[in-house]
Amino acid sequence: MTIVDDAAYWQRCAAGEFALQRCASCRTWRYPPSPLCPNCLGREFAWELPSGRGTVWSWIRMHQRYFPADAFDLPYEVAFVELDEGPFMIAGFAAGTAAPPPIGTRVAVVFQSNKRGDQQLPVFRSIEVNQ
Amino acid sequence: MSRVAIIGVGTTPFGAYYKDRDATRSDYDLAALAFAEALDDAGIAKDEIDGLLTARLSSYNRMADMLGLRRPSFVNGFEAAGRMSAVALQTAVAVIEAGLATTVALIYGNNGRSAGARYGGDAYASPTAPFDAAYGMTSPGAYVAMMYQRYQELYQVPEGALAPLAITNRANAALNPNAVMRTPITEEAYLAGRFVAEPLRLFDYCLINDGGVALIVTTEERARKLGRPVVTIEATAACGDLTNYYTSRDFFFEPAETVARRVYKRAGITTAQVDVAQIYDNFTPTILFSLEGFGFAERGRSWEWVRDGRIARGGELPINTSGGHTSESYMQGWALHVEAVRQLRGEAGERQVSGAEVAQYICVSPIVSSHIFRRRD
Numbered sequence: 210m211t212i213v214d215d216a217a218y219w220q221r222c223a224a225g226e227f228a229l230q231r232c233a234s235c236r237t238w239r240y241p242p243s244p245l246c247p248n249c250l251g252r253e254f255a256w257e258l259p260s261g262r263g264t265v266w267s268w269i270r271m272h273q274r275y276f277p278a279d280a281f282d283l284p285y286e287v288a289f290v291e292l293d294e295g296p297f298m299i300a301g302f303a304a305g306t307a308a309p310p311p312i313g314t315r316v317a318v319v320f321q322s323n324k325r326g327d328q329q330l331p332v333f334r335s336i337e338v339n340q
Numbered sequence: 341m342s343r344v345a346i347i348g349v350g351t352t353p354f355g356a357y358y359k360d361r362d363a364t365r366s367d368y369d370l371a372a373l374a375f376a377e378a379l380d381d382a383g384i385a386k387d388e389i390d391g392l393l394t395a396r397l398s399s400y401n402r403m404a405d406m407l408g409l410r411r412p413s414f415v416n417g418f419e420a421a422g423r424m425s426a427v428a429l430q431t432a433v434a435v436i437e438a439g440l441a442t443t444v445a446l447i448y449g450n451n452g453r454s455a456g457a458r459y460g461g462d463a464y465a466s467p468t469a470p471f472d473a474a475y476g477m478t479s480p481g482a483y484v485a486m487m488y489q490r491y492q493e494l495y496q497v498p499e500g501a502l503a504p505l506a507i508t509n510r511a512n513a514a515l516n517p518n519a520v521m522r523t524p525i526t527e528e529a530y531l532a533g534r535f536v537a538e539p540l541r542l543f544d545y546c547l548i549n550d551g552g553v554a555l556i557v558t559t560e561e562r563a564r565k566l567g568r569p570v571v572t573i574e575a576t577a578a579c580g581d582l583t584n585y586y587t588s589r590d591f592f593f594e595p596a597e598t599v600a601r602r603v604y605k606r607a608g609i610t611t612a613q614v615d616v617a618q619i620y621d622n623f624t625p626t627i628l629f630s631l632e633g634f635g636f637a638e639r640g641r642s643w644e645w646v647r648d649g650r651i652a653r654g655g656e657l658p659i660n661t662s663g664g665h666t667s668e669s670y671m672q673g674w675a676l677h678v679e680a681v682r683q684l685r686g687e688a689g690e691r692q693v694s695g696a697e698v699a700q701y702i703c704v705s706p707i708v709s710s711h712i713f714r715r716r717d
C-alpha cells in the first residue's frame with residue numbers, strides 16, 4: 210500500500226510546481242491528496258502536472274479573525290476554483306487582483322508566498338478567454 | 341401501516357443560558373435536564389425506555405449512567421454535526437419499525453457557548469482543513485457564503501435579499517419567551533450588521549449557545565394510550581451530498597429534490613398541505629436553498645418568494661416559528677424538531693400557527709433530510 214503524505218504536495222509547491230495526483234489506471238485527477246482513486250479505487254498513481262487552469266466557481270471575503278494576525282490581514286478573499294481536470298480547490302487570488310472576478314472567469318495558477326513567508330501557495334489570476 | 345409517534349419533548353432554557361456563560365456548565369447536565377422534561381412531558385416511567393440515542397455527547401455510557409438507563413435494547417451515539425438531529429430521529433424510527441426497541445429516548449447536549457466553540461480556525465476539522473486553512477478558509481459559514489455569492493451572481497440577487505429571513509426569525513422569537521434574541525430587527529439593522537464571511541452578515545449567522553434537547557418516540561399504538569394529541573412521523577428521508585466541502589455545487593438542489601419526492605409521496609401530501617415548516621438555518625441562505633429544492637419556490641426565485649410576509653406566522657408558509665437558529669438558539673436542528681411537535685399539539689402559545697396539522701422539518705446540508713409530521717387525534 211502506498212503511503213500518501215500531504216507533504217509531498219507541499220514540497221512540490223515549495224519548488225514552484227503545481228502537481229496533482231493522477232490515477233495510473235483510469236487517469237482521474239484528484240485533490241487534495243488521497244491514497245486511492247475515487248473513481249476506480251486504484252492505488253497506483255503519479256504526481257502529474259495539470260494545465261493549471263480553471264474557472265472561478267465562487268469567492269468570499271473573510272472579515273472574521275479566525276487565524277492569528279500574523280497569518281492574514283483582514284479582510285481577505287478566498288476563491289473556490291473548478292480546475293479544468295475536474296477537482297475543486299479552495300485557493301486565493303493572485304496579489305494585485307483588483308476585485309474578485311465574476312463567477313465563470315477563466316484563471317490560471319501562479320505561485321506566491323503566504324503572509325508569514327514560510328509557504329509557497331498556488332493562487333489564481335485571471336486570463337484572457339483566448340489565451 | 342404502523343407509524344412512529346413523538347410522545348415527549350424537552351428543552352432547557354436558551355435565553356437565560358446565553359446571558360449567563362458558565363465554563364463549568366456540562367453538556368451532559370444540559371442533556372439530562374432536557375431528558376427529564378421530555379419524560380415528564382410524555383408521562384411515562386423511565387423504565388419504559390428501551391432505546392437510547394445520544395448526540396454531541398462524547399460518551400453514551402456516561403449519559404446512560406447519569407440517567408440510570410443501564411440496559412437499553414438499542415443504543416448509539418451521534419457526532420456533533422447538526423445534520424445528525426434528523427439522522428438520529430430516522431434511526432429511532434427504523435429501530436422501532438424493526439422491533440429492536442419500542443420506546444426510544446433521543447438526548448442532545450451542547451455547552452458550545454460556555455466552552456467557547458468557534459467553528460473555525462486552526463482547531464476546525466474538515467476533510468480539506470489543512471489545505472483550505474493555508475488560504476484562510478475555515479468555518480461552515482464561509483462555505484455557505486461561498487454558495488450564496490454564486491447564487492447572488494447566477495440569479496442577479498440584490499443586496500439585502502436575506503434580510504426577510506433574519507427579520508422573520510427575529511419576529512417569531514419575539515413571541516417565544518425562551519428565545520435568545522427577542523428584539524425585532526429592521527432591514528436597516530440587518531444591513532448595518534457587520535460582515536463575517538462576506539456576503540454573509542452577522543444576522544445571517546446562528547447563535548452558538550448552551551442547551552439540551554430531548555425527544556421520546558414510540559409506536560403510534562402506545563402513543564394513543566397516553567391521552568394526549570398524537571404527533572406522528574408520517575415520512576422521513578435523506579440523501580447525501582458528500583464531498584470534501586460543505587459548499588454544494590448545486591446548492592443541494594438535486595439531493596433536496598430527491599428527498600422531497602420521497603417524503604411527499606410517503607406522506608401522501610404536496611407542499612400545499614404543509615402548515616408550518618422548520619428549516620435548518622445555521623446560516624440564512626440554507627432557507628432559500630431548502631425552499632427551492634423542496635419545490636415551494638422556483639429555482640433562483642425563493643429570495644423573492646419569501647418577501648411580503650409569505651413566511652411569517654400568518655403567511656402562506658410560516659417558517660421557524662420559534663425564531664430558528666438565528667434568533668431562538670443554535671441547537672443544531674434539535675429544537676426545531678421540538679417546535680414542530682409543539683405547533684402540532686397547539687402548545688406554542690403566542691406564536692401558535694392556528695390549526696396546524698402538518699409540519700415539515702427540512703435540513704439542507706451534506707446530509708439533506710426531511711420529515712413530515714402530522715397531528716392525529
Ligand SMILES: [Zn+2]
Nearest residue numbers: 232235246249
Ligand atoms: Zn482510477
